[in-house]
Amino acid sequence: MDTIFALASAQGKAGVAVIRISGPLALDAGAQICGGELPARGTSLRILQDESGERLDEALVLSFSAPKSFTGENTVEFQTHGSTAVVSAVLDSLGRINGLRMAEPGEFTRRALENGNLDLAQVEGLADLIDAETEAQRRQAQVVLAGGLGRLAESWRTSLIRAASLIEVTIDFADEEVPVDVTPEVSELLAHVQAGLEKETAGVRIAERIRSGFEVAIVGAPNVGKSTLLNALAGREAAITSEYAGTTRDIIEVRMDLAGLPVTLLDTAGLRDTDDHVEGIGIALARRRAEEADLRVFLAEDSEVLDVEMRAGDIRLRPKADLRAEQGNAISGRSGQGVDQLVDHVSSVLKSRSAQAGIATRARHRDAMLSALLSLTEAQDILRRGPEYYDIAAEEMRSAIRSLEMLVGRIGVENLLDEIFSSFCLGK
DSSP states (O other): OOEEEEEOSOSSOEEEEEEEEESTTHHHHHHHHHTSOOOSSEEEEEEEEOTTOOEEEEEEEEEEOTTSSSSSSOEEEEEEEEOHHHHHHHHHHHHTSTTEEEOOTTHHHHHHHHTTSSOHHHHHHHHHHHHOOSHHHHHHHHHHHTTHHHHHHHHHHHHHHHHHHHHHHHHHTTTSOOSSOOHHHHHHHHHHHHHHHHHHHHHHHHHHHHHHOEEEEEEESTTSSHHHHHHHHHTSOOSOOOSSTTOOOSOEEEEEEETTEEEEEEEOOOOOOOSOHHHHHHHHHHHHHHHHSSEEEEEOOTTOOOSSOOOTTOEEEBSOGGGOSOOTTBOOTTTOTTHHHHHHHHHHHHHHHHTTOOSOOSHHHHHHHHHHHHHHHHHHHHHTTOGGGHHHHHHHHHHHHHHHHHHTTSSSOHHHHHHHHTTSOTTO
8 A cells, every 4th residue: 555645735825734644654754754753643843854854844743553543544744834835845855755655636535435434425425524615514514424324324234134134034944933923023124224214315305405505596577687686695796787688698697605505596587488599598598497496586576477387485576676666575686675585585495495404415325225215115015925035025135235335335336436536635
């Protein structure tokens, strides 16, 4: 196994930079650049120097012996001054030590996975935590990184192993009289796991939205103030506004943090019949994005027939409140009338939906759980046919166990690892 090193903190000037070494030669390399032996586990203030003895910097040095480190290997971390020149000098000196090489993106975390310090779901949680922009994303990522999904999968796996064992004992003693009918206990174990899988599977879509962001589309006829409202919500001129219908032809997207939730606001083209080919393309795109959005804000008169059907939770407001004598249920991006109330309303709807989120956050998680559910449904059906089919039921249970092992990355995910770790920076 190679010994690797990289800058673990962000690139650029900072107060402090963290440089990490991991692998069998980490402690030796650390001792070489520090000019003296490092403790197997501990901290020390050292003068870093190159091979000629020239001072590079004074740094706080942390050393960890395997397996009690992030990667599960011998690890040394230098907390240096955050000057780009200091960082470059230390990295250059490490690169000249025999047996060391620069880490690849995500390689430290990949080693933590390979050494059993993290499961694959925790790796994904770490990636999500690094990318987190809102409080909801941070909380969700922390639950996964702390092993919440792995513990849940392990509890399901334990129940299925127990159920399969009971069935296999019955198969082994098929020619003898078994004093206890295990079918009720097995069926109860399977039902318990099925209920848990169904609950988590149902929450994946909302959890994915917390991770990637909810989409809220502003929909309505041309020139009703959609772009003006978007600009008011964004607090900047994100979309061009004019008195001419059809000004917005493409989808304008603005990323926001609403009540700790990641939200992308969509300003869509005005919905109308048109002979303009380019505007027609924009209107077709607007309809499609409006249908796909998690929540729609319709700007329309009370008597107006909407071109897009409203769904539960959607919001309908009368446009241009600043030009109305009666301003009830109306909004104006120009004057700000009703904008704060709209923000509160959207936040309330999305927070309510977020409460339904599970621990699983990715399509990969959902696919593994659905595969396990399918196997357990088959197993329950086969159990009802009687003991002569127990061997088939046991195989379906083993199939469900394999799906759960794929969920946490124990088996069958080798082809995914390169893609997952490519999203990490060098020092992670």
